Amino acid sequence: MSVSGQPVKEQRRTRQRAAVDEVLDETADFISAQELHAILRSRGAGVGLATVYRTLQTMADDGRVDVLRADGGEAVYRRCLREEHHHHLVCRSCGAAVEIAGPTVERWTKSMADKYGYVDISHTLEIFGTCPRCAAQSSP
Amino acid sequence: MSVSGQPVKEQRRTRQRAAVDEVLDETADFISAQELHAILRSRGAGVGLATVYRTLQTMADDGRVDVLRADGGEAVYRRCLREEHHHHLVCRSCGAAVEIAGPTVERWTKSMADKYGYVDISHTLEIFGTCPRCAAQSSP
DNA sequence: TCTGTATTGAGAGCCATTGTCAAAACGGCG
């Protein structure tokens, strides 16, 4: 996936999509579709849940947001700064994330795949931990 | 998780748990709880779905099976050969997996975490691709 | 064998996510 360019079909500018975009811009942490929907709702912006899901999905397909699975398997989204492929160092407690690139890892996965004859490779790598701020709060 | 030892509480040997164990032994690929349940059912061994879930979950907690999330977020399980921490090269098409260890990666994630002050680190890394066998079938 | 406790299982329940489809919103065009 996301190997080809971004020959995105349509893409009308609508109030709903703008709203979702806005929330993503303001949020530095990974959030779920449900949370995003709740924020919009509390903010008065009426946007249907289905629309939030659709929008996030489209954005994810286009590579405009990053997706990863929370512990329970729930999908969480985040607007990323760097366009290129990268990974995250995510705070288990507050969701704060740092984007990191790992040329070493990329090379390593490639060599492993080659070694075993696997083709059309992709990979997922996320690091979870407790960020400095949260760590400080729990043991002062 | 799985940092501490395995102070597993009880663990009675039951027909159901043995059945699940058996299927896992015979299966080299990652399979979902639902699939495992279907296999048991087709085999005549009556084991409730809830039990399959519970058993797999317990095994996962004890580190006796590895878990990872399929594309749709569904959890898939597999009995692993090596006890220590490792990763997988998984076939997107048939689920066949190769276990691989990556000292380089372990070191890298550790250094990244340190760099940003994150503590109590854990990480997930899985490589997906098409195995030689499946690749051969699709373009002969 | 007896007994206290761990385990099971059928089914209800929970929750994230997707499908449906008529009504509403876009945006290019005249």
Place this chain on the structure above:
DNA sequence: CGCCGTTTTGACAATGGCTCTCAATACAGA
């Protein structure tokens, strides 16, 4: 500016994975 074909939306139903409930049942040690 209003028209129109197409894209989007959204309320709600429907899926599907997974968990909870709790009475019935199967262990395992005495």
